[in-house]
Amino acid sequence: MVGAAGFPRFLQLLQQGIILWREVGCSVRSFLHDQLRLSPQFVEENIQTIFLDGKPVDDLDRARVKDGCTIALSAAMPGLVGATMRRGGYYASLRAQISHRQEGENGGETAKGRVTLKLFNLVARSLGKTFLEGGFFVTRKTLEDFIRWSQPMGDIQAVLGGAPFDWKAFQAGKSADELVRLRLKIV
Amino acid sequence: MDKILRIDMGAEAGPKVTEEPLGVYAGFGGRALTSAVVSKEVPPLCHPLGAENKLVIAPGLLSGTIASMSGRLSVGCKSPLTGGIKESNAGGQGAQVLARMGYAAIVLEGKPEKDDLYKIVINGDGVKISVDNSLRMLPNYDLVDRMKQQHGEKITCISIGPAGEMKMSAASIAVTDMELRPTRHAGRGGVGAVMGAKCVKVIVLDDTGMKMRAPKDPEKYKEANKRWVEGLKKHPVTGQGLPAYGTNVLTNVLNEAGGYPTYNFKQGRFDGASKISGETQAETETARGGLATHGCHRGCVIQCSGTFNDKDGHFLTKQPEYETVWSHGGQCGICDLDAIAQMDFMEDNYGLDTIEMGVALGVAMEGGLLKFGDAQGAIGLLEEVGKGTPVGRILGNGAAVTGKVFGVERVPVVKGQALPAYDPRAVQGIGVTYATSTMGADHTAGYAVATNILGVGGKVDPLKPEGQVELSRNLQIATAAIDATGMCLFIAFAVLDQPETFQALLDLLNAFYGLNLTADGVVTLGKTILTMERDFNAKAGFTSEHDRLPQFFKTEKVPPHNVVFEVKDEDLDKVFNW
Numbered sequence: 001m002v003g004a005a006g007f008p009r010f011l012q013l014l015q016q017g018i019i020l021w022r023e024v025g026c027s028v029r030s031f032l033h034d035q036l037r038l039s040p041q042f043v044e045e046n047i048q049t050i051f052l053d054g055k056p057v058d059d060l061d062r063a064r065v066k067d068g069c070t071i072a073l074s075a076a077m078p079g080l081v082g083a084t085m086r087r088g089g090y091y092a093s094l095r096a097q098i099s100h101r102q103e104g105e106n107g108g109e110t111a112k113g114r115v116t117l118k119l120f121n122l123v124a125r126s127l128g129k130t131f132l133e134g135g136f137f138v139t140r141k142t143l144e145d146f147i148r149w150s151q152p153m154g155d156i157q158a159v160l161g162g163a164p165f166d167w168k169a170f171q172a173g174k175s176a177d178e179l180v181r182l183r184l185k186i187v
Numbered sequence: 188m189d190k191i192l193r194i195d196m197g198a199e200a201g202p203k204v205t206e207e208p209l210g211v212y213a214g215f216g217g218r219a220l221t222s223a224v225v226s227k228e229v230p231p232l233c234h235p236l237g238a239e240n241k242l243v244i245a246p247g248l249l250s251g252t253i254a255s256m257s258g259r260l261s262v263g264c265k266s267p268l269t270g271g272i273k274e275s276n277a278g279g280q281g282a283q284v285l286a287r288m289g290y291a292a293i294v295l296e297g298k299p300e301k302d303d304l305y306k307i308v309i310n311g312d313g314v315k316i317s318v319d320n321s322l323r324m325l326p327n328y329d330l331v332d333r334m335k336q337q338h339g340e341k342i343t344c345i346s347i348g349p350a351g352e353m354k355m356s357a358a359s360i361a362v363t364d365m366e367l368r369p370t371r372h373a374g375r376g377g378v379g380a381v382m383g384a385k386c387v388k389v390i391v392l393d394d395t396g397m398k399m400r401a402p403k404d405p406e407k408y409k410e411a412n413k414r415w416v417e418g419l420k421k422h423p424v425t426g427q428g429l430p431a432y433g434t435n436v437l438t439n440v441l442n443e444a445g446g447y448p449t450y451n452f453k454q455g456r457f458d459g460a461s462k463i464s465g466e467t468q469a470e471t472e473t474a475r476g477g478l479a480t481h482g483c484h485r486g487c488v489i490q491c492s493g494t495f496n497d498k499d500g501h502f503l504t505k506q507p508e509y510e511t512v513w514s515h516g517g518q519c520g521i522c523d524l525d526a527i528a529q530m531d532f533m534e535d536n537y538g539l540d541t542i543e544m545g546v547a548l549g550v551a552m553e554g555g556l557l558k559f560g561d562a563q564g565a566i567g568l569l570e571e572v573g574k575g576t577p578v579g580r581i582l583g584n585g586a587a588v589t590g591k592v593f594g595v596e597r598v599p600v601v602k603g604q605a606l607p608a609y610d611p612r613a614v615q616g617i618g619v620t621y622a623t624s625t626m627g628a629d630h631t632a633g634y635a636v637a638t639n640i641l642g643v644g645g646k647v648d649p650l651k652p653e654g655q656v657e658l659s660r661n662l663q664i665a666t667a668a669i670d671a672t673g674m675c676l677f678i679a680f681a682v683l684d685q686p687e688t689f690q691a692l693l694d695l696l697n698a699f700y701g702l703n704l705t706a707d708g709v710v711t712l713g714k715t716i717l718t719m720e721r722d723f724n725a726k727a728g729f730t731s732e733h734d735r736l737p738q739f740f741k742t743e744k745v746p747p748h749n750v751v752f753e754v755k756d757e758d759l760d761k762v763f764n765w
Contacts, residue, residue, distance in 0.1 A: 078437065
């Protein structure tokens with residue numbers, strides 16, 4: 001549980017990436033609409049920059065979400081390079097070597113898979129609360145880094161497995177890649 | 188704004204002041220004027236720190252008017268860093284005040300025989316130049332405090348810190364902001380060293396009692412400015428993104444794209460990026476009682492700056508910009524925002540270019556002077572620069588000199604000037620601009636993303652790689668033209684998407700000067716500026732071999748995309764074919 005004033009620091013987790021289990025094998029557009037429940041209008045007007053595994057995406061229908069992939073969502077960005085990264089933008093050729101190569105519109109079967117979702121800037125501000133309150137996974141290492149970075153924790157009350165969170169016991173835990181499920185409650 | 192103030196610092200009886208009409212320079216402002224004066228009056232083969240070089244300080248064509256965003260001040264000379272022509276511009280109050288005082292430019296000429304340090308005061312009573320050696324080696328903040336005590340709070344200062352006095356090639360010229368802090372810098376190319384060579388420590392401007400410049404058609408001008416402001420406010424970048432996070436909002440995006448130069452351009456991603464991102468910075472600033480949204484001069488509606496307080500809530504520095512956060516962050520492997528803000532303050536105070544210094548620090552780290560990620564070590568080295576120790580003087584002369592002294596092969600410079608915060612292997616189009624710009628590696632040389640609106644060079648298929656050379660050419664033309672207006676380059680984002688906002692900019696120029704300027708006229712202006720600059724550089728000894736990126740960009744693959752710079756030399760040579 002965190003007070004409204006302490007909430008913004010949790011946006012740090014969205015910058016680093018949260019892990020979701022969703023249907024994959026679909027197009028990026030379908031994933032945004034059907035799996036993340038974002039309205040077509042929101043996607044069109046507010047998400048101008050999309051990366052799939054670090055590659056700027058130009059055509060949402062010809063980029064496929066696969067198990068284990070990372071998707072990052074951003075608003076329109078300043079600067080020449082900000083404009084360059086825009087999907088389907090006028091300056092896309094300036095980053096042609098790293099652009100996401102278009103795939104077929106018709107993919108194979110869809111199935112549950114792991115997706116790392118990163119939300120930046122105004123997109124995080126708009127959607128962050130929904131995703132953080134809805135529940136997500138992070139690696140133990142990500143959580144440890146976040147806790148260290150967030151000190152002092154101030155008005156944050158944490159419960160792990162039904163018991164008050166014990167930082168020392170948590171640090172003595174399992175591998176860095178182990179997934180931890182979190183859900184934020186803003187009070 | 189119809190006169191040029193010339194100050195001959197080398198006159199026999201002491202500095203000599205003359206005022207003259209614009210003459211052959213009529214119709215030029217900002218970069219157009221600085222480059223015109225330098226290309227016409229400065230011998231291209233002169234020593235940049237010698238008497239023959241000139242320092243030209245010019246507001247833009249629309250500065251000093253009610254036009255929003257018109258506060259950029261251009262500074263031009265032959266650069267001690269690159270050896271070529273230089274225009275470096277800054278925000279702050281300088282352009283607006285100088286323009287309201289009627290000056291299209293101040294030109295500092297000659298060089299005193301003695302090493303006395305001068306203060307120049309310009310106000311309604313005229314120009315007063317006096318020796319003031321008590322100002323020697325004062326950092327910019329202390330200097331401005333002294334000027335406030337002597338001349339009151341309604342002044343604007345254009346000054347150099349110790350780096351400029353020591354004639355370091357990374358020395359900047361500071362311009363005070365709305366709060367009378369020396370936070371805005373003409374940073375690139377060592378323009379501060381040229382002011383130092385002229386023995387001018389500070390120019391104090393006081394425009395008390397002077398009015399805004401009057402347009403030829405006041406009603407049309409007012410109406411155009413209204414549309415202009417509306418266009419800037421309604422656009423998501425200029426109306427939302429930049430005000431909320433500042434330019435550092437780019438950190439996460441460039442990092443995700445694998446184009447964020449890290450550990451002296453060894454890789455394109457930095458693990459600590461989210462710790463120093465614009466989102467984290469804005470949250471930190473707000474939590475500490477600073478500001479995440481603030482303008483650098485009166486009349487700015489984008490408000491991309493802010494104030495960064497320390498952990499106790501006291502002012503530390505203005506909001507560090509993306510380039511600063513990167514050059515001391517990813518480039519040096521430092522993920523501590525407080526340390527980066529401290530270095531931002533030190534560089535403003537000593538009068539140093541934050542890009543050149545951050546890159547030089549990263550090169551020094553590669554050379555073994557200190558370890559990547561050593562924030563306190565980096566702060567210690569900057570202190571040495573401010574004091575002028577031997578190591579400090581090496582770093583203060585930029586990344587190229589630092590690389591040579593410490594035997595580093597991977598030195599990211601073009602024409603001797605450090606690369607900014609975008610890896611040209613990931614974003615190859617910007618590499619074309621880095622390589623070919625008249626200014627040395629400079630992201631702002633091809634920044635005006637308005638080429639589609641201008642229709643420069645015809646239609647280019649944006650999804651074909653061969654369009655990169657054409658796009659870079661068109662971007663450089665558009666940028667040169669906007670640099671002449673005094674407009675902040677960030678206006679380009681609204682202009683890119685909103686033709687009516689571009690029209691409002693044309694209408695501002697036309698209503699002010701009584702012109703019928705069209706997009707074609709803007710293109711012609713941009714080409715004229717670039718032609719003057721290219722001619723100067725050619726006479727200074729530059730050839731096509733100088734329009735190249737360092738070799739390692741062609742041979743070392745940068746992860747995560749594992750790409751090299753692939754644009755061919757013969758294509759780079761076509762950039763200025765028009």
